[in-house]
Amino acid sequence: MSDTLSRRGFFAAFRRPFERRAAPVLPPVIKAEQPAAASAPVAKVAIVQGRFCIALTSFCAACVERCPVSGAMKKERGMPMVVADVCTGCGICHDVCPAPRNAVLMLPRRQPSTPQPA
Amino acid sequence: MIQRREFNRMTALAAAAAAAKARAQNAPAAPAASNDGIAWDKAPCRFCGTGCHVRVGVKNGRVVAIEGDQLAEVNKGLLCVKGYHVGLALYGKDRLTQPLLRRNGVLEPISWEEAVETISQKIMAAPEQFAIYGSGQWTIPEGYAANKFIKAGLSSNHIDPNARLCMASAVTGFLSVYGVDEPAGCYDDLDKCDVLILWGNNMAEMHPVLFSRVIDRRTRGERVTLIDIGTRRTRTSEFCDHYLEFRPHSDLAIMNGIAHLLIKKNAFDPKFVEKFCNFRQSPKDPAASPTAPLNGEAMSFDDYKAALEPYTPEHVEKLSGVPAEKIRMLGDLFADKKIRITSTWCMGFNQHSRGTNANRLCHGIHLLSGHFGRPGDAPTSLTGQPSACGTAREVGTMCQFLPGGLQILNEEHRHEAEHIWNVPQGRIHPKIGHHTMLMWERFCTPAEKGGDIRTIWVQVTNPGQTLPNLHRFFKAKAGQPDKFLIVSDVYRTATTELADLVLPSAMWVEKNGMFGNSERRTQQWFRMVRPPGEARDDAWQMIAVARRLHDLGHAGMKDKDGRFLFTFKNDKGEEVPVWEWPRYYDVNVDKALFEEYRLFSRHKHKDLAPYDEYVKARGLRWPVVQQADGSWRETKFRFSEFDDPYVKKGAEIQFYHSVTKDDKALIWFAPAEKAAEEPDAEFPFWLCTGRVLEHWHSGSLTRRIPQLHASMPHSYVEMHPEDAREKGFTNGETITVRTRRGGLRLPVWIDGRGHPPRGSLFIPFFDERLLCNDITLGDIDPVSKQPDYKKCAAAVARA
Ligand code: SF4
Ligand code: SF4
Ligand code: SF4
Numbered sequence: 044m045s046d047t048l049s050r051r052g053f054f055a056a057f058r059r060p061f062e063r064r065a066a067p068v069l070p071p072v073i074k075a076e077q078p079a080a081a082s083a084p085v086a087k088v089a090i091v092q093g094r095f096c097i098a099l100t101s102f103c104a105a106c107v108e109r110c111p112v113s114g115a116m117k118k119e120r121g122m123p124m125v126v127a128d129v130c131t132g133c134g135i136c137h138d139v140c141p142a143p144r145n146a147v148l149m150l151p152r153r154q155p156s157t158p159q160p161a
Numbered sequence: 162m163i164q165r166r167e168f169n170r171m172t173a174l175a176a177a178a179a180a181a182k183a184r185a186q187n188a189p190a191a192p193a194a195s196n197d198g199i200a201w202d203k204a205p206c207r208f209c210g211t212g213c214h215v216r217v218g219v220k221n222g223r224v225v226a227i228e229g230d231q232l233a234e235v236n237k238g239l240l241c242v243k244g245y246h247v248g249l250a251l252y253g254k255d256r257l258t259q260p261l262l263r264r265n266g267v268l269e270p271i272s273w274e275e276a277v278e279t280i281s282q283k284i285m286a287a288p289e290q291f292a293i294y295g296s297g298q299w300t301i302p303e304g305y306a307a308n309k310f311i312k313a314g315l316s317s318n319h320i321d322p323n324a325r326l327c328m329a330s331a332v333t334g335f336l337s338v339y340g341v342d343e344p345a346g347c348y349d350d351l352d353k354c355d356v357l358i359l360w361g362n363n364m365a366e367m368h369p370v371l372f373s374r375v376i377d378r379r380t381r382g383e384r385v386t387l388i389d390i391g392t393r394r395t396r397t398s399e400f401c402d403h404y405l406e407f408r409p410h411s412d413l414a415i416m417n418g419i420a421h422l423l424i425k426k427n428a429f430d431p432k433f434v435e436k437f438c439n440f441r442q443s444p445k446d447p448a449a450s451p452t453a454p455l456n457g458e459a460m461s462f463d464d465y466k467a468a469l470e471p472y473t474p475e476h477v478e479k480l481s482g483v484p485a486e487k488i489r490m491l492g493d494l495f496a497d498k499k500i501r502i503t504s505t506w507c508m509g510f511n512q513h514s515r516g517t518n519a520n521r522l523c524h525g526i527h528l529l530s531g532h533f534g535r536p537g538d539a540p541t542s543l544t545g546q547p548s549a550c551g552t553a554r555e556v557g558t559m560c561q562f563l564p565g566g567l568q569i570l571n572e573e574h575r576h577e578a579e580h581i582w583n584v585p586q587g588r589i590h591p592k593i594g595h596h597t598m599l600m601w602e603r604f605c606t607p608a609e610k611g612g613d614i615r616t617i618w619v620q621v622t623n624p625g626q627t628l629p630n631l632h633r634f635f636k637a638k639a640g641q642p643d644k645f646l647i648v649s650d651v652y653r654t655a656t657t658e659l660a661d662l663v664l665p666s667a668m669w670v671e672k673n674g675m676f677g678n679s680e681r682r683t684q685q686w687f688r689m690v691r692p693p694g695e696a697r698d699d700a701w702q703m704i705a706v707a708r709r710l711h712d713l714g715h716a717g718m719k720d721k722d723g724r725f726l727f728t729f730k731n732d733k734g735e736e737v738p739v740w741e742w743p744r745y746y747d748v749n750v751d752k753a754l755f756e757e758y759r760l761f762s763r764h765k766h767k768d769l770a771p772y773d774e775y776v777k778a779r780g781l782r783w784p785v786v787q788q789a790d791g792s793w794r795e796t797k798f799r800f801s802e803f804d805d806p807y808v809k810k811g812a813e814i815q816f817y818h819s820v821t822k823d824d825k826a827l828i829w830f831a832p833a834e835k836a837a838e839e840p841d842a843e844f845p846f847w848l849c850t851g852r853v854l855e856h857w858h859s860g861s862l863t864r865r866i867p868q869l870h871a872s873m874p875h876s877y878v879e880m881h882p883e884d885a886r887e888k889g890f891t892n893g894e895t896i897t898v899r900t901r902r903g904g905l906r907l908p909v910w911i912d913g914r915g916h917p918p919r920g921s922l923f924i925p926f927f928d929e930r931l932l933c934n935d936i937t938l939g940d941i942d943p944v945s946k947q948p949d950y951k952k953c954a955a956a957v958a959r960a
Contacts, residue, residue, distance in 0.1 A: 141872035
């Protein structure tokens with residue numbers, strides 16, 4: 044994928060037009076919350092808790108779609124996986140996860156790569 | 162692997178709170194609150210036509226938890242992402258809680274008495290210029306009350322549901338093939354089929370629980386071949402063995418190609434065809450009679466063969482872009498009687514200006530090949546709304562129907578309805594009313610120019626967002642002071658923007674209700690919590706206005722014996738004035754309306770069980786027929802002797818409502834045609850619109866659910882990376898999409914969720930801030946009058 048088409052570009056712009064448009068004639072728009080890690084001082088890494096993830100039952104892939112870092116998330120047999128070494132800990136995947144129990148945990152980054160529970 | 166069972170203990174609302182807290186501390190979510198003090202009851206999910214059942218947990222008068230209902234056959238405890246959060250749909254911050262009347266341009270609170278009086282005066286002034294625009298989200302009793310009110314009370318047929326925008330072509334498809342509406346098969350077919358063909362049907366996003374039922378089979382090691390035939394790669398395509406991409410509007414060519422091969426190779430099922438089928442084509446003169454377009458004219462098998470002659474695989478490849486060898490593959494599949502093939506479709510066929518024909522051809526290839534009438538061998542349409550079948554179709558809230566599949570144009574049917582309603586013969590108007598598109602067109606047209614609809618009452622739907630070509634069919638109402646728009650809803654919407662009177666409604670478990678899902682399953686629930694403020698049931702609103710008209714002396718509000726049309730008695734036999742809101746729940750009005758409606762259901766063998774049977778069940782599929790032992794048995798596979806009690810012994814298959822009255826179904830021929838507006842030099846792209854997983858239709862409910870909103874915050878336009886590169890668009894850049902109807906600025910999403918082919922765009926319609934219907938065309942199918950939202954010509958430019 045070329046630079047002009049990077050995911051980062053898309054999602055940097057993802058909120059912009061809506062914050063401008065968000066004072067509409069129409070009812071107040073519920074705003075997406077800001078990334079949890081934006082103000083957190085500790086370096087974080089995301090992990091997906093498989094048992095809470097609804098990718099295989101509701102065909103959700105919001106985290107994979109919205110992760111701004113190319114290669115930080117991949118799908119394995121339909122399930123999202125975080126590549127810990129690439130993940131920047133931005134927390135967007137956590138914020139967009141619509142599962143009844145949020146399936147993305149943001150953990151403090153300790154080892155270079157965090158094992159994932161199945 | 163995920164166990165379905167694990168989801169049962171997930172309580173979405175409690176979990177959401179825990180998750181928010183967890184986020185603040187960036188720690189794992191605490192276990193969901195214990196169940197203490199929570200009262201549980203059953204209800205179907207408020208959202209889609211899949212018709213999952215949920216268990217609703219109520220504490221202190223609020224819905225506090227939602228679980229998948231394990232006793233429900235449809236979902237076996239599972240829900241999709243919308244279903245898990247369905248309880249939150251009740252608790253958006255801006256629920257409507259008071260009637261509002263527009264004065265000097267501003268919506269101001271008024272009392273219910275004033276509201277009911279205002280509507281009644283509008284109707285009294287010009288009853289024939291009043292119309293009701295209803296919904297496949299109406300509960301069955303609500304739709305029935307509205308239908309009776311206008312057809313028996315006002316002698317007017319100007320009522321149509323939003324299902325006109327959604328399932329109308331499926332209806333005309335079923336009617337013209339089998340003589341009676343709704344699928345023969347059911348969801349069990351998905352468990353049994355060897356091949357599932359998804360005709361323009363993105364089941365993974367639109368009917369996720371159904372799709373998981375299929376995918377689950379694979380994880381259990383069963384073999385099922387999935388074939389996606391569509392115009393854009395979707396999340397569903399990712400799971401399919403074959404993805405066949407066709408040029409928009411050319412799906413009819415593909416189906417003709419399959420029929421051509423079956424005949425050419427003598428691989429059709431001659432026994433089935435001879436015993437159970439006749440052939441039909443569109444009439445040469447559609448204006449010959451009002452039923453001509455629906456019933457068509459007979460053709461011989463030889464004529465049928467000749468008509469298919471040109472549709473060789475190579476010719477079909479030229480028309481559709483699908484490689485000839487893939488057409489041959491489909492032909493071989495249908496030729497193989499050993500396998501079982503289920504076809505599903507939804508808006509791809511229905512929102513199609515040749516939608517009726519698309520439906521007919523799909524039934525046709527199943528009938529021609531004999532892939533019909535065994536579990537797993539069925540052509541089945543899926544509905545988008547929870548009660549598109551139950552309310553819009555079965556209750557007959559369309560402008561050409563009466564309840565139970567009776568037809569306005571049929572004099573005997575009218576008399577039968579008049580008999581059940583106990584109104585004088587001739588009370589029901591013999592002409593069909595204005596269908597949705599005509600209704601809104603006439604509403605938007607000034608009276609002196611033929612705009613013969615002055616007042617529309619909208620319930621449980623959002624036409625200001627969902628009608629096509631909104632400038633023409635909705636927004637043109639603005640600035641016409643003699644036009645009066647009444648909207649009953651739970652939130653402000655794009656429709657209330659132009660409303661003159663807004664009525665706050667109770668929704669879902671704030672009232673008693675019944676829905677009917679895609680597989681003929683009728684479902685029931687009870688009120689569990691009170692609606693906020695002064696919000697009241699939609700059926701009550703209708704009955705209160707009827708009563709006010711009665712008191713003002715409108716003769717139609719009385720039956721033959723001078724009794725009010727909506728007279729309900731309690732157990733002691735006393736009449737209860739249910740039009741007084743505090744008395745509305747003194748009797749179960751839903752039950753009373755349903756028991757009356759049930760009398761209609763026998764005519765077309767859509768038999769419904771007594772209300773109390775539905776209280777016990779997680780829905781029952783009609784015809785529900787009483788057994789010798791007094792129990793009630795549902796029917797999974799209609800027209801097949803092994804399961805349908807109405808099929809004669811020894812008949813094997815019997816289409817007992819056959820159009821040709823000989824127990825045979827009709828195999829139609831219909832040619833592939835060009836779309837009304839195809840891309841050209843000025844507007845070089847196809848524009849398709851549709852839905853997304855997280856949002857339910859116009860998003861007025863799901864956009865108020867924080868989890869769903871965060872997951873899909875706004876609309877976008879999808880385009881192919883090569884097209885974007887050529888135009889120099891970066892991902893996320895705001896661009897303008899223009900059609901002959903207008904322009905829309907929105908961000909472009911490249912390599913996003915869906916993958917349109919080159920020269921093609923896709924925009925979801927859930928976002929009221931970015932109304933794609935400002936620019937859609939809405940060319941209508943001549944038979945079903947359903948508009949096409951899936952194709953028009955568009956251009957793109959830097960914003
Ligand atoms: S935390 Fe950010 S970078 Fe890491 S996986 Fe989630 S979205 Fe991607
Ligand atoms: S967003 Fe959440 S539920 Fe959806 S796939 Fe990712 S982890 Fe799973
Ligand atoms: S699939 Fe449809 S009915 Fe089932 S939970 Fe999801 S939205 Fe509700």
